[in-house]
Amino acid sequence: MHVVRRGHLYLGLFLLPWAILYGATGFLFNHPTAFSDAPLTTFDRAELAGTPMENPPSPVAVAEQVVAMLRTRANPPVDYQLVQPEKVRYTREFAFATVKADGQEVSILFDALGKGGTVRARSLPAAKVEEKAPFAIGSVRTAGAPAGAKGGRGEKGPRPSQAADPLPLESPLHERVKATVPTVLERTSYPVGEVTVTSVPDLSFLMADGEKTWVVTYNAQTGTISGKLTDDIATPEELSTRRFLTRLHTTHVYPGEQNAKWFWAVIVDVMAFVMVFWGVSGIFMWWQIKATRRFGFLILVLSIAAATALGMGMHDMLSSTPR
Template identity: 30%
Template sequence: MSSSTESATPNSTDDLDNANGESSRRLPKKKTRAEKLGRSTVMLLRRIHLYSGIFMFPWVLMYGFSGWMFNHPRMFTADEVTTYHAADLDDGLLTDLTSAEKTAAAVVEQINLQSSESQGPKLRITDDRRPLFSGHLEYNVNTPTAKHQLAVNPVTGDGEVRTTLVDAETDDAADDKPDPLAEVYRVEIQPNVSADIQRQIPEVLDQLGLPSNRASLGYRKLSVVFSAEADGIPCIVSYNLADGSVNSVREDDRPQLTKKAFLQRMHLGRIYTPVVEIRWLWALLVDAMFVSMVFWGCSGLLMWWQIKRTRWLGMGLLATSILLATFVGLGMHDQMTSTGPPKKIPAKQTTVTDVSGKSD
C-alpha cells in the first residue's frame, strides 16, 4: 500500500513542472485581436450573405421567369397550341425548302449582277463562315373566329401554330367605351421645355469649354403625363414633348396586360425618372439588386474557399464556368457584329433572282 501511494505522489520539483506543463497545454490558446476581428468579419459576411439571399428571392424569381419568357416569347400567348412535322403533311408541303447555301448563292449572284452594271466589286462566297439562317420565320393569319401565329423552322419545315380564339362580343364591348381624344393626334405648345433646352445646348457646351454644334434629340424622349376630364370622362393624357403627339386612355378602360407582358415590361423597366415616383423607386431597387448579387457572388467565393475539402471541386467548376462564359460571350459578340446597320434603299426598281438563276 505504501509503495503504491509513494509512486502516485510526485517525488521532485521536476515531476510537478511536468504535471503543470501537461495541464497548461490542454488550455485553449488565447486569440489575438486580429484573429478575433477576422473571425467576426467572416461571421458578419456570412450573415449578410444569408440575408441578401433572402432579400433577392422575389427579384430572382421575377428576373428568372421574365428572362425565361423572353427566351420563349410565344409561351402563354394562345388558347390552343398545335405542333406539326413537315413529313406528316400531305402533298409534300414544307418539305422541299431552299437551303441556306442556295439562298446565299442566289444573293451573291444578284449582287454581282447589280455590281457589274455599276462597275462594282465582284463577290464570292468563302469558307470562313458557313451559310446559316439567322432570325425566325413567323406568320400571322386572321380569321373571323381565330387568330393564328405560325412559327416555322426554315430548315426542317416543322412548326407550331398558336391559336387565339376571337370573341366577337368582347370586341363589340370594347367599342362601347371609345377614347374621347381619339381624333386628337398632335398639338404644338409654347413654351416647350424639351425644345427650350435643345436650343440652349450649344451655348452650354461653349461655356463648358467643349466643342459645340447644333443639338439633336436622343433616343429617349420626354413626356408629361397627367389626369384630365374630357366631357366629364376621366382620362390619363400623355404628351410627347419631342414630336407633340398626344396619347390618352380612359380611367375606366385601361389597357389590359397579360401576366407575361407585365413581367417582361417589369424586366425592362429601368432608368431613374426626373422626380421621385414609383418608377424611380423601381430603379433604386434594381440598383440594390445589382449590389446584392455582386456581393452574394463574392462572399460565396470566400465562403467556398474556407472549406478546404471543396476547393479542388470548386476550382474545377469555377474554371469551367469562366471558360464557358468566355466562349459564349465571344460567340454572341461575333453574332451581334455580323450584321451591319440597315441601309437606305434608293427608290428604284431592282431585279429579283430565284435560286435557279432566273431573273424577273
C-alpha cells in the first residue's frame, strides 16, 4: 500500500497542470458562452415578441402537418397516420442564421421551440480581389474531397476557374491506392470486391513564375489545379485564449512525426492511465481507513447507481438522435 499511496501522490503532482486544464476546458465546453472570445448577447422570449418565432408550432404539430400533406399527395391514396407522437422531436435543439454587415459576421442561434437564443459577432477580414491563377485547371474543391462534392454546408461547389484538360500524372496516388486495396484486404482476411477510391489528399506547394509566387493545390484524382498568390493568403485568425485551451482539450491521435503534438499525445495516454489508477488506488486507500468504510460504501453505491441511471438515459437519447 505504501507504493500505491506514493504513486497516487506523485502522479497527481506531476499531472496537476493537465488535471486543471481538462477540468477548466470541460467547463468551457459545457458553457459555450463562458469567457467568450467574441461579443455575445443572450436573448429570450421578450426579443421574439411579434415575430414568427414568438410561438413556433410544436414538433408534434409540424409532424401532423407533414403527415397530412403526404396523405393528400399520395397516389394511389394511402391513409398515413402519425404514430407515437410522444417521440416526435427535432434532431437538433437549435436553428442557425448568419448576417454579414458592417465588416462583421453575426451568427444568430435560435432555440427551435422559441425559448430564445444567442447572438455572436466576429470581425471579417478585409475583402481582397484575388488574381486568378493562369495555370488553373478544373474546379477548385475542398482539400481531399471527391469529384462533384459539394461544400461542407450543403452549398454547390465553386465553378471551374478555367476550362482545360485535367493534368494526369504517371502512377498517381489514387491509382496506387486502388491497386493496393485487394492485396491489403487479402492479407487482412477481408473480402475483395470492386474498389472505388473516394478521395485522396490534395498536394499543396509553392511555385514561382519569375515574378510572382503562387500557392498551388493539385488533386491527382481529378487532375485539377488551383492557385493563389502568396500575398492573397488570408492571415490566420488570432488564436484566442479560450480557443487555445479548448483545442488543447480536443487534440488527440499521434501525428506522423515527433513534434509537440506527438508528445502531447503521450501525455493524453498517461493522463488516461493515471485517471483510472487514481480511481482504483483511491478505493484501496479508502478501504485502509476502517472508520470510513461504512459511509464510504454507501457513497460508492449511490455513485454507481447514479452513473448507471444517467448512462442509460444518455444512451437512450444518443441512440435515438442522429449525429
